[in-house]
Amino acid sequence: MSPASATAHEWHRVRIDLGERSYPISIGTGLLGDTDSWAGLPRAAAAMVVTNDVVAPLYLEALRSALAPHYPQVHQVVLPDGEAHKDWATLNAIFDALLRHGCDRKTVLFALGGGVVGDMAGFAAACYMRGVPFVQVPTTLLAQVDSSVGGKTAINHPLGKNMIGAFHQPARVVCDLAVLDTLPPREFSAGLAEVIKYGPIADMDFLSWLERNLPALLARDRDALAHAVRRSCEIKAWVVGQDEREGGVRAILNFGHTFGHAIEAGLGFGEWLHGEAVGCGMVMAAELSQRLGHVDAAFVERLTALLRAAGLPVRGPSLGADRYLELMRVDKKAEGGDIRFIVIEAPGRAVLRPAPDAIVRDVLAACTG
Template sequence: MQVLQSPEYVQIELGDRSYPIVIGPDLLDALASRAELPDAASALIVTNTTVQPLYAERVRAALSGKYRSIHIVALPDGEVHKDWQTLNRIYDALLGAGCDRKTVLFALGGGVVGDMTGFAAASYMRGVPFIQLPTTLLAQVDSSVGGKTAINHPLGKNMIGAFYQPHLVVCDLDTLSTLPARELGAGLAEVIKYGPIYDMVFLDWIEQNIDALMSRDPGALAHAVRRSCEIKAEVVGQDERESGLRAILNFGHTFGHAIEAGLGYGQWLHGEAVGCGMVMASHLSMRLGGVDAAFVERLTALIGRAGLPVRAPVLGADRYIELMRVDKKSEGGEIRFVVLEKPGSAVMRGAPDALVREVIAHCCA
């Protein structure tokens, strides 16, 4: 598959808060040339202890001609650290360096870093600009795009946060070369998601190219990232604050978030939980008459080929339901699920507890 020779662009259309997603190889070193970078005296690069030795100094060097002072804060790595205590490290760094309300934050890392940096940017001095520099596949195709920022609470995932858009997203595809295989698979879960909810042609393409994606073929990864971002841009442009259509992007997430919280954050990667959650959501969709057993088997097989779990952990139906009632999509105590009304189209709706228990029992067997 052809390798990108020059960057490609996907635009998020949100009026005066519109911004581009730039996709391509070797983009970090040219950061300072981006016209979208806000002018400021100082910048803070927020990263984690895994990504810091790989890219932090490189980004600092790239930005040195743009900002007079550039600070770095490295957070502990992992979903288990996506909490108030770790968030405060960002505020400590900002306040300790005397950063003002024009200071630009750069989120250099995966989804956890991006979510926390965005939340810090939304709330520090009531809002400072930030840039997303996602270094994982999951962050490039999903979490860095669309302005959802949050931290976790022991009772629920991403329950404390804000909608706050970045000025720019830069997806340097070269960073995927240092991604552990397990993290690559977790990112593929979010790529696969876009097929059954929005684009069956893309699902066909993923099935045909899953081996190339798993082996990190540059052309395949470039297409997967671009098409995923295009779909998310189309959805977010119509429904920024998830009042309707945008909820379909949470396919598999209601079950998945329950798995993450029930096992303890960090036991399964977010993408692993979402992959398994999509299997569970497809079974619920089948019981609600949206798809047939053949489609469920097809989607389950693809998720398995991506190296993702397709059997749910045994938490007990009562515990699953308890955790899912805390989900942000719940209304008046009713759990709301993203289900497939047909292949390529999703809706959000409630489901009888008895049906949900059937799904849990089947998928945990």
């Protein structure tokens, strides 16, 4: 039995509370191919599934079949896979398909894939006819616990990651744990970085649970995965519900991302996976937190050990401090040329702080090469 047609077992629902833009996150097994998963969505004459050439052979037909009872027409556009294609040219391929099929402003887009597909399909939905509904169907662990939730959509610019985008909330997020069975080990580890992130910023009990249950997660135990995805979504829902457009507390979700985005841009998008760069960036951000006097060395080592055990890199590439600083000044959290970082003020609590270049250089000297 394929993962997409697996019988649905116990499932969970997390709600993002944003007034009229509120929506559910469904988490379970066998949801993707279950017709009932798609009931109650906006009515339309057509749906458009946006996916990529890796995911399409695995899950496209199962989703199309499940959507067919709800939409008279189900179109598709299959994009090239990878962060290197998260650009204007690939975005235009989505618009080309929408226009070619005569899609109107009620057409519902379904983002079937990882974070790149979700970001681009969501951005296309935000722009097409000034906004059409879309649904996130994340097929990677990273997308299920982070990028599919919260409405941030974007493409990359050669000078910076996710610099061109919009906030556009999905109508629903459907996380089918069964699709994680086909995720390559490297991609799975990259997703664990975004799971681990939630511990230091918001829930040290969850961090302890991850330390105890990492072997089960790496073995893709369904119960362990269900708890990890659900708790991650609960924390993100709590944060996004307070700050939808990242004007304040939502910035804590970017722990490790300032350093991580610099790694991705500096090496060339796609050389390191996003989760790999974020995992390494968290080590750097923890080291910065220690040097600013907020946490001790034991905390840094604890986090580093967990990331290493998850199969993630914990030392950054040697781009040179000047290059790192140049790239980080393009980060969306920078203001007036000053770089601001998410640091751990105390275990389980994160804040946004500037840091002197001299200290950042010390961190880079200690954590790269």
